[in-house]
Amino acid sequence: MPLIKDNQIVEDSWITLEDAASLPQDAWPIVSLERWRAERENLMEAGVPIGLRLRSDQSPRLVADELEHFAVIALEFPKFTDGRPYSSARLLRDRYGFKGELRAVGHVLRDQALFLVRCGFDAFELTEDVSLEAWRAALGNITVRFQAAADGRSTVSRLRRQPARPSKPRAPSRHKDGDYCAACWAY
Amino acid sequence: MYRYDEFDRTFVEERVEQFREQVARRLSGEIGEDEFRPLRLMNGLYLQLHAYMLRVAVPYGTLSSQQMRKLAHIARRYDQGYGHFTTRQNIQYNWVKLKEAPDILADLAEVEMHAIQTSGNCIRNVTADHFAGAAADEIEDPRIAAEVVRQWSSLHPEFSFLPRKFKVAVTGAPNDRAAVKVHDIGLQIVRDARGRTGFKVIVGGGLGRTPIIGATIREFLPKRHLLSYLEAILRVYNELGRRDNIYKARIKILVKDLGAEAFARKVEEEWSSLKDQAVDLPDGELRRIESYFAPPAFENLPAVTSGFEAKRFEDRDFARWAQRNVDAHRAPGYAIVTVSLKPEGGVPGDATAEQMEAVADLAAHYSFDEIRVSHEQNLVLPHVRQSDLYAVWQGLVAADLATANVGLISDIIACPGLDYCNLANTRSIPIAQRIGRRFAEIERQHDIGGLKLKISGCINACGHHHIGHIGLLGVDKKGEEFYQITLGGSADENAALGRILGPAFSAETVVDAVETIVDTYVDQRRAAEGFNDTLARIGLDPFKEKLYAPH
Numbered sequence: 001m002p003l004i005k006d007n008q009i010v011e012d013s014w015i016t017l018e019d020a021a022s023l024p025q026d027a028w029p030i031v032s033l034e035r036w037r038a039e040r041e042n043l044m045e046a047g048v049p050i051g052l053r054l055r056s057d058q059s060p061r062l063v064a065d066e067l068e069h070f071a072v073i074a075l076e077f078p079k080f081t082d083g084r085p086y087s088s089a090r091l092l093r094d095r096y097g098f099k100g101e102l103r104a105v106g107h108v109l110r111d112q113a114l115f116l117v118r119c120g121f122d123a124f125e126l127t128e129d130v131s132l133e134a135w136r137a138a139l140g141n142i143t144v145r146f147q148a149a150a151d152g153r154s155t156v157s158r159l160r161r162q163p164a165r166p167s168k169p170r171a172p173s174r175h176k177d178g179d180y181c182a183a184c185w186a187y
Numbered sequence: 188m189y190r191y192d193e194f195d196r197t198f199v200e201e202r203v204e205q206f207r208e209q210v211a212r213r214l215s216g217e218i219g220e221d222e223f224r225p226l227r228l229m230n231g232l233y234l235q236l237h238a239y240m241l242r243v244a245v246p247y248g249t250l251s252s253q254q255m256r257k258l259a260h261i262a263r264r265y266d267q268g269y270g271h272f273t274t275r276q277n278i279q280y281n282w283v284k285l286k287e288a289p290d291i292l293a294d295l296a297e298v299e300m301h302a303i304q305t306s307g308n309c310i311r312n313v314t315a316d317h318f319a320g321a322a323a324d325e326i327e328d329p330r331i332a333a334e335v336v337r338q339w340s341s342l343h344p345e346f347s348f349l350p351r352k353f354k355v356a357v358t359g360a361p362n363d364r365a366a367v368k369v370h371d372i373g374l375q376i377v378r379d380a381r382g383r384t385g386f387k388v389i390v391g392g393g394l395g396r397t398p399i400i401g402a403t404i405r406e407f408l409p410k411r412h413l414l415s416y417l418e419a420i421l422r423v424y425n426e427l428g429r430r431d432n433i434y435k436a437r438i439k440i441l442v443k444d445l446g447a448e449a450f451a452r453k454v455e456e457e458w459s460s461l462k463d464q465a466v467d468l469p470d471g472e473l474r475r476i477e478s479y480f481a482p483p484a485f486e487n488l489p490a491v492t493s494g495f496e497a498k499r500f501e502d503r504d505f506a507r508w509a510q511r512n513v514d515a516h517r518a519p520g521y522a523i524v525t526v527s528l529k530p531e532g533g534v535p536g537d538a539t540a541e542q543m544e545a546v547a548d549l550a551a552h553y554s555f556d557e558i559r560v561s562h563e564q565n566l567v568l569p570h571v572r573q574s575d576l577y578a579v580w581q582g583l584v585a586a587d588l589a590t591a592n593v594g595l596i597s598d599i600i601a602c603p604g605l606d607y608c609n610l611a612n613t614r615s616i617p618i619a620q621r622i623g624r625r626f627a628e629i630e631r632q633h634d635i636g637g638l639k640l641k642i643s644g645c646i647n648a649c650g651h652h653h654i655g656h657i658g659l660l661g662v663d664k665k666g667e668e669f670y671q672i673t674l675g676g677s678a679d680e681n682a683a684l685g686r687i688l689g690p691a692f693s694a695e696t697v698v699d700a701v702e703t704i705v706d707t708y709v710d711q712r713r714a715a716e717g718f719n720d721t722l723a724r725i726g727l728d729p730f731k732e733k734l735y736a737p738h
Contacts, residue, residue, distance in 0.1 A: 059426060081225055081308065083348025087425045090345055095460060111209070111226055118344035141205045144198035146338045147414075148465035149345065155465075156194040156338070157472040 002130070005101070005123040007139075009132055012125075014051050014072060016105075023048075030074050033058050036066075044069065053105070056084040060092050067098050075121075077106035086119045093120035093150040110138035120150035188249055188557065189334050189479045191299045198341065199296045202303055206230050207289035214286060229309065229347070231302030232288055236609045239283040241291060242305040247315035247333040247357070248276030248560040248567075252547035255558055257298040259543035265291050270543070272528060272536040274600055274651060275354070276314050276560040277305055281607055303341060308349045310340035310421070315357045316364045317561035320480060321523050321569040323515040327376045327384050328480045329359035332413060335468065335476060339414050346421045350428035351436035353421070354393075361680060366562060368392045368401045368682035369654060371438045372420060377407065385409050390420060390450065391442030394648035398684045399439045402447035404454060411473065412458075415466040419458035423450070483555040483570055488520020492573035505580050507629060508591035513576065522573050524554070526566040526583060527590040527598065531627045532620045535601045536564035545586035553579050563600055565593065595632040596640055596705065597623045600651050604644030604661065611644035613661025613668040613694070618642055621698045626705075635705055638718050639678070642670075654678040656718040657704060658685045659697065670697040674704070674730065675722045683719070688727060689735055700734055707733050 003012045015027040019035050023046055030051030031043065043050055051072035054060060060073070067073075073092060075085035085104065092098040103123040104116050110130050117139060126135070145155050191199070206226075213223040227233075231242040243258070250258075258278055262270045265287050266280040273279055283291065295301055305312050313336045315329040316322065336355055340346070346353075358365040359376040367373025373389035386408040392401025408416050420438075427445075429435045442450045499506040514523040526546055528536050538546075546566055550558045553575045559567035571579055583589035592598050599622060602608065604615030619642055626632050641655030645662075652658030658673040670692050673685030692700045707730050712721045722730075 080222075081348050082430060083308075083346070083350075083425055084430075086345040086348070087422050090422075094464065109222065111222075114342070115344040115347055137208075141208070142198065142201045142342060144194050144201065146198070146341050147343055156198075157468050159194065160192070160475065161469055161471055 003123065003125050004132070004135055007132070007136060016053060016074070028071070030072060033062065036063075051101075051103075054085075054088065056082045056088075056106075060088050060096065060098075064096050067092070067096055067100075070098075070100055072101040072103055072123075073098065074103040074105045074125075077104065077108055077112075080107040080109050080112055080127075086115060089116075089119040089121055090150050110135055113138040114142055118145070118149040118151045118153075188251060189246075189330075189476070195299070195338075196296075199299070199301050199303075202230075202301065202342075203289060203292045203296050206292060210285060210289055225307060225348075227288075228307035229304065230288075230292070231305035232283070232285075233306060234609075235281065235607050236605075237607070238281065239285050239288065240607065241280045241283045241288060241302060242273070243278050243280070243295060243300060243302050244305045244312040245276050245278060245300075245560050246337050247313055247319065247330045248317050248562075249319075249330060250558040250560065251298075252551040252556050252558065254298045254300055255543050255547040255550070257294060257300070259540040259547070261291055261294060262540040262543065269537055269539045271534070271603065272538065272560050272564050272566070274562050274564060274602075274649065275305075275312065276317070276562055277312060278560070279603075281603075306352070307347075308351050308353075309347045310336075310343060310349075310353045310355065313337050313340070313355045313357065314365060314370075314562060316360060317559040317567050318364055318514065318523055318569065319359060319559075320482060321516050321521075322360050322362075322364075323517045324362050325360045325517060326378060327359045329357035329365070329374075329376060331473075331477050331480050332374060332376070332386070332410075333357045334479070335413060335473065336417065339417070343421075345418075346425060349421070349425055350430045351433065351438075353424075353438065355417075363678075363680040363682070364561075366651075366654070366678040366682070368680075369394055369398070369651075369678065370401065372417065373401050374413075379407050383409070386413060388416065388420075390454075391439040391447070392682075393437055393439040394651060394653050395437065396434055396646045396648070397437075397439065397443075398648065398653040399443060400682050400684065401439075402442060402450075404447060404451035411467055412462055414468060415462040415464070416454075416458055418466050419454045419461050422457055422461075423453045427453075482518070483557075485518040485521060485570070486572070488518075488572065488574075490519040492520055495573040495576055498577045502577075504589075504591070505577060507633060508580055508589055509576060511591050511595060511633070512589075512593045516570070518570075520573055522571050522576060524568040524571050524576070524579055525561065525593045526568065526588050527592055528565050528588070529592055529598050529623065530587060530590045531597065532624050534616050535599050535619050538566070542586050542588055545582065545588065549579055549582045563598065565598070591629060592632055594637045594639070596626050596635055596638045597632060599623065599640050599642060600655070601642040602644050602649035604642075604650075608644065608649075610647055611661065612646075612663040613644045613670070615642045615644040615650055615659075615661060618659065618661075618670065618694070618697060622701055625698050625702060635709060636715070636717070638705070638708075639676075640701070641676075651678065652676070653684045654682065655685060656722075657701060659701075662691055664691070668694045670694070672697075672700060672704070674727060675719055677719055686727060689731055703733050704730055 017029040049071035053074040233240045313333045315333040356365045356370040357374045369392040375387040388405040389401040554568040601615040601619040605611040642659040643650035643652040654676040660671045676685030677683045
């Protein structure tokens, strides 16, 4: 299934490592919390970037002091109606200032796109085989934000307070090639 | 009333188009029912026994006459000519076609309405006191906070997939007409020692299989911190609420399992990190929303209108109606009119398109264009001059909406039951209709006095039976409908859960049982003693003796 990052379908340079599997040669590992707990020193000595995968019942509060070791944190949706990873993402971004990649994995559908981006996710392993266009459309179909969230976008209540109020809510910015940009969504 | 600006309008229009695209994917077979289900539920669309049902949000129960006319139009064009007002101040259409649902939403958007978050495991449409802005006992209009919460909760990115549904109710008066103690979060506007207004925060109330009266976790929350505090509560719930068992997933179970004090500590801890971030509204935004709820331009009138008093002497039917269906207004010379949707033998909460239009006309002429939906499934004209009451009453009589039974035994709350709902075990509506007919004589009802009877067709308790003075719960016994009776519940500031009386009654005998209970109460009461007071004094035994004595 496609990995979407920066609004492009990209090659995945990471591999989700089974707990018993040995470290891969040709990719960087994403390990479970259990394996991180058991082999922390070994993994750090391997000298490669480390990713951490958290199940939806594993709060990032458990690793709040260790975040500097992770280049990627993958938050798992066992089914798309399990909303815990949204809170995990906001804690990681807003409270702990995690700057690495925040990846949505598991049961991930285009209909979650806006919620995911707004909570601070920036990489998406989609369950369905969705075209990039459909993903971008899903991301763009609601432009009004009522709540402050991890994407830092202006909320309606702030836009209302601006002296020179735009007549329409701001459209997502485009780069010169005409593509929407995930980074702009996260400004 | 709140009016949309371009942001609110854009949001609702975009949501309509988003849903249209989701429906198209479902109709084309691109997605299956499993994936479509949570999407349609986010837009209030249920699949019931016979058809799709669309639940339209009436935020905090406030409607303009234009909006009510649109609801009538939808009833006529897309349904079978009627709609059903619910205990959550919403309206449901029971005969909707999937392919037309996006068109209905587009029609609603034209009058600043939607069906967003009227179902699904998200923050549901916010409810408030149906007498808001009119009640004589009000500290502050609860609709301001309700509107703030409505906007904040709309497609909240973090809280759209909660363990279970989440209901918030707000009251601005000490006499609680919004049942705040049986909601996931109840907000009650209070004054602190310095006279400033804020919220008492009540969490973890609810009905359903595990009825619980909510616990106060904060006595006073300054108004400006409302959203950050709600965000803290919701985050604790989203992270820790149970997801392994649908029947234990509501916040009430989490609060009960942790204990209210421990839960409150978690919320306060979370809030300490949230309250200085950007979650709360910026200065000015609260004032902007407040300004929409400024009182209408009431005339300076004498407190007592002689013409009104004279009509009460002349016309017995009007007098009876005025006694039950008219309440005190905060402005001298005005009154609050409750329009009963409980005619004898009718379906509680149903209104035809013509009736909706009649109420819209009366609101436009006599009530500053405002209508309310009450959680007791009636409509309200909140701002009527006393001198216009007779004309309003005549208008209601003409529309068959003048039943003088508000708060009486036939003012029944009932869920849709097995006539519509695929969760129900038993029917509710026919029982309500039979009770209504049994007590049809209006003099008798007035003699019995205030009595709240509530019927649920299954343990999910949509008919609020736990908090009725008399509650009926439908249970299935080997394929037959039975009704368990509880006594002594209450939804107001003295919220209480009813106690089970004894073995359930069959559908044939349950109306007799209700009559026996009522007769026993009337026999035993002292002077004008209310039902729950009599019950507290004499206990369940006298009722049991009458009901279960060997004949």
